[in-house]
Amino acid sequence: MYKLKEISDHVFYVGVNDRQKALFENLWPLPKGVSYNSYLILDEKTVLIDTVDVCYSDIFLKKITDALNGRTLDYLVVNHMEPDHAGSIRLLRQQYPNVQIVGNKTTFGMLDGYHSITDGLYEIKEEDVLNIGSRDLTFFMAPMVHWPEVMFTYDTKNKILFSADAFGTFGTLDGGIIDSEMDVDRFWEEMIRYYSNIVGKYGNPVQKALQKLKNLQIETICSTHGPVWREHMGKAVSIYDRLSRYEGEDGVAIVYGSMYGNTEQMAETVAYSLADNGIKNIVMHNVSKSHASYILGDVFKYKGLIVGSPTYSNQLFPEIESILSKIEIREVKNRLFGYFGSFTWSGAAVKRLATFNERMKWETVGDPVELKQALKADKYEQCIALGKAMADRLKDLSN
Secondary structure, X not given: OOOOOEEEOOEEEOOEEEOXXXXXXXXXXXXXXXXXXXXXXXXXXXXEEOOOOHHHHHHHHHHHHHHHOOOOOOXXXXXXXXXXXXXXXXXXHHHOOOOXXXXXXXXHHHHHHHHOOOOOEEEOOOOOEEEOOOOEEEEEEOOOOOOOOOEEEEEOOOOEEEOOOOOOOOEOOOOOOEHHHXXXXXXXXXXXXXXXXXXXXHHHHHHHHHHHHOOOOOOEEEOOOOOEEOOOHHHHHHHHHHHHOOOOEEEEEEEEOOOOOHHHHHHHHHHHHHHHOOOOOXXXXXXXXXXXXXXXXXXXXXXXXXXXXXXXXXEEOHHHHHHHHHHHHOOOOOOEEEEEEEEOOOOOHHHHHHHHHHHHOOEEOOOOEEEEOOOOHHHHHHHHHHHHHHHHHHHHHHO
C-alpha cells in the first residue's frame, strides 16, 4: 500500500511524522511537529536503520512489511537508543524474531534496560565493517552526541551517512523527504532551536564527531529528525559546526523579566541604544511570555546577551532564574554579557546576575545598571550607555 521514497540505490525512507505531540521530551514546543526518521536498505541482506516512537509503530511496521515484500529483516542497526527512535524495537523483534540487532556495548546495556532484549545481538566497535552484499556499512562511535551510546553508520556504496540525531531539526516532512524536494528555509531556525535545546551541552563531542567525518566522502546525510540532507548538506553541517563551537552571530538577545513594567522600560532603552549604535540583529524575550526553547535558541545564535531582572523575594525573578539555569546547564561559552536590574526597597538582582556571569566566565560588557523604583533620567542614560558598550564591543570583534 505505501509507496516509499527511495533515497538512493535500494535505500528507502520508512519514517513517520508526529503532528500530535505538543512538547518534545515533554519540554520543548513543537508548533511545526517533528519527524522520526528510519531507513531500510534492501541488498543481499536487509538492514533497518533505527526505528520510531512507539506511538507510530503500527504505521511504521506496515511500511517495513510493504517494503520487504515477503523478505525477512536480517539486521536492525541501532544508532541511538532514545525512545523516540528506539521505542518500536520490542515490537519489531516480535514481528521479526530472527533479526540481528547491531550496536555497541553501551547500546546493549540500554537495550536490556528498556526492552529486556539480551540475545540476537551483533556487537560492533569503532570502524568495524558489516558487509551486506553490494555494500559495506562502516560504524563510527559518536558518544555524547547526545547520549553515550550514539554511533554513525556509513554506507560506502551510496556515500550516505546515517547520523542519528546529529544534523537533525524540529519540523515535520510535509510530502518531500529529500531537501531538494522542498523549501528548506523553514528548517534553519528550527535546527538552531533543536540543537540548543537538545544537543547544546555537548559541543566538544560534536566537534570530535565532525573530525571523524572529515575524511569520508559523504553525499547524503540521513538524520533521525528532519530532511534528508543532500543539496543543502553543507549548510546543515556548518550550522552544527558553528553552534558546537559556540560561535555566535553578530547580534544581541535581550532577556528580561518585569512585574510592573519598570524593568521592561530598561530593556526597551537598552534595545533602542543598540539599534541607535548600528546593531541590526536584536531579539527581545520577556521570560513570562517567551518559552525557554526560543530563548535558548537565540542565546546560541547571537554573540551578545543582556539580561535584566527585578529583585523578587531577595532573589532573581523566578523565570529569569530558570532560564539562567538552563543556559548554565548547557555550558554556553564565549558570550558577551551585560546586565541590569531593579528593586523597590532592597536590591539583589544585579548582584546575583554578576555571580551568574562569574560562573559562566563570559566577558562583561558595560557597567551594570541598578534601578530603584521607576526609571529616571540618570538611569535612562546608564541604560543607553550599556547598549552602546555592547554595540561597540560587537563592532570591535567584527573588525
